[in-house]
Amino acid sequence: MxxxxxxxxxxxxxxxxxxxxxxxxxxxxxxxxxxxxxYPTNDTVPYIRKFINLKPVASFSEPVVDEFNKWVFAVNIYETKETFKYLIKMGYKELNVTESLHIPNFGIVPKIII
Incomplete structure (x- = not known):
């Protein structure tokens, strides 16, 4: 019980x-x-560019030491249609690479510096 x-x-x-x-x-x-x-939205900068600069917005070039060839290590960054997306073109000897760079939206126009 x-x-x-x-x-x-x-x-x-x-x-x-x-x-x-x-x-x-x-x-x-x-x-x-x-x-x-x-949270406020960062809509002060448009997501689509009106004018795309065809020249690199940032570039870097450094010669590579080689006694037979004139190699160069180079990086060029180009604008795309989207404001916060850039195209990176890199070259080293015979290797050429293209890559995308995404920048976060902080409410200001991004400035790319290498």
Whole structure:
């Protein structure tokens, strides 16, 4: 009989504790919903360029020491149609690589410097 009473009390206590935790979670979720933060958008700079500069906006060139050839390590960065995306063209000896560079939007026009 004592065992049955203990089991009933444990079952009731477990149900009470479980139900009480749900209300605490709901209260915390309601408090979090009230404290939401809205972030401003950076729409001061257009995402699409009106005019694309065909010349490199930044470049770097360094001769490579070689007694037989006149190799050059070169990096050129070009504008694309998108304001925050640039095209990088790199060359080293006979290796030529093209890669994209994405700049985050901080609300100002990006200036690329090598």
């Amino acid at each position: 004592k065992l049955i009473n203990c089991l009933i009390w444990l079952l009731l206590a477990n149900a009470f504790i479980g139900c009480n935790q749900n209300t605490k979670k709901n209260k915390l979720q309601e408090a979090d919903a009230e404290d939401t933060v809205s």
